[in-house]
Amino acid sequence: MLEGKTAFVTGGSGAVGSAIVRVLAREGARVAFSFHSHGERASALEAQCRADGRLVRAYPLDVLDAKACQSTAKAVEDEVGPVDVLVNNAGVTQVMPFAMIEEKDWDQMMDVNVKGMFLVTKAFARGMIRRRSGGIINMGSRAGMRVLDVPVHYAAAKSAVTGFTLSLARELGRYNIRVNAVVPGMLTGGVSDNVPPKQRDKYNEFCCLSRAGEPAEVAELVAFLASDRAGYVNAQSLFVDGGI
Numbered sequence: 001m002l003e004g005k006t007a008f009v010t011g012g013s014g015a016v017g018s019a020i021v022r023v024l025a026r027e028g029a030r031v032a033f034s035f036h037s038h039g040e041r042a043s044a045l046e047a048q049c050r051a052d053g054r055l056v057r058a059y060p061l062d063v064l065d066a067k068a069c070q071s072t073a074k075a076v077e078d079e080v081g082p083v084d085v086l087v088n089n090a091g092v093t094q095v096m097p098f099a100m101i102e103e104k105d106w107d108q109m110m111d112v113n114v115k116g117m118f119l120v121t122k123a124f125a126r127g128m129i130r131r132r133s134g135g136i137i138n139m140g141s142r143a144g145m146r147v148l149d150v151p152v153h154y155a156a157a158k159s160a161v162t163g164f165t166l167s168l169a170r171e172l173g174r175y176n177i178r179v180n181a182v183v184p185g186m187l188t189g190g191v192s193d194n195v196p197p198k199q200r201d202k203y204n205e206f207c208c209l210s211r212a213g214e215p216a217e218v219a220e221l222v223a224f225l226a227s228d229r230a231g232y233v234n235a236q237s238l239f240v241d242g243g244i
């Protein structure tokens with residue numbers, strides 16, 4: 001489905017990002033991905049994929065470092081290939097009631113989840129615009145779309161992903177670049193690791209499938225959106241949440 005395409009995935013060292021890297025590589029894409037603090041996980045993922053005969057390469061990147069975003073984009077384009085698909089997946093959360101959220105917590109949520117997405121997109125969009133072709137997939141969350149028991153600063157940041165996706169799709173459509181968001185519900189692993197058991201039970205109660213999703217189930221949707229099969233899917237926020 002993705003033969004001949006090159007993808008860049010942020011946060012490939014995490015639960016969802018590593019699943020995305022695996023599925024995109026399995027579908028035939030050349031995949032570059034970034035990690036931040038977990039270099040050992042990145043190396044292990046790179047080694048596993050390569051052992052399976054896939055072309056996968058890891059890059060260290062703090063998505064808040066604008067210069068590093070630019071130089072990583074250049075390195076990926078030189079070393080792996082012109083990027084057709086960008087997946088803005090890196091993100092963080094904190095489980096915290098509103099009254100406990102301090103300014104630094106608010107800033108961290110907005111910085112990594114929103115500003116990071118902006119800086120990385122800016123670095124990669126230029127090449128896509130030049131080539132008049134590309135796909136950008138942003139990682140949203142149900143937290144930013146519905147009334148839920150979730151931390152307010154995380155919900156606000158994920159809500160921003162929707163606005164970013166809509167207006168960017170409008171602006172880049174003229175260059176044949178599609179921009180979509182994937183909106184997972186509660187998954188096993190990653191940022192859901194700290195969700196208290198009571199809230200997990202509540203999610204399962206309201207979810208039609210009565211379970212958390214798997215990161216790989218999110219990755220399958222990302223692969224479809226990245227492919228030419230999704231050629232007329234644009235400016236969408238697609239839920240992958242088991243039905244709530």
Ligand SMILES: NC(=O)c1ccc[n+]([C@@H]2O[C@H](COP(=O)([O-])OP(=O)(O)OC[C@H]3O[C@@H](n4cnc5c(N)ncnc54)[C@H](OP(=O)(O)O)[C@@H]3O)[C@@H](O)[C@H]2O)c1
Binds near residue numbers: 141186
């Ligand atoms: N898991 C869920 O239930 C769920 C549900 C809805 C949405 N999501 C979204 O899915 C995305 C991935 O989350 P996850 O569950 O896979 O969490 P995760 O396992 O904690 O992974 C987060 C990833 O983001 C990277 N990252 C964090 N800060 C960074 C920074 N400053 N610069 C660059 N990279 C940074 C981490 O890199 P290092 O580990 O190398 O530091 C890691 O690869 C997030 O956007 C999250 O909001 C997850």
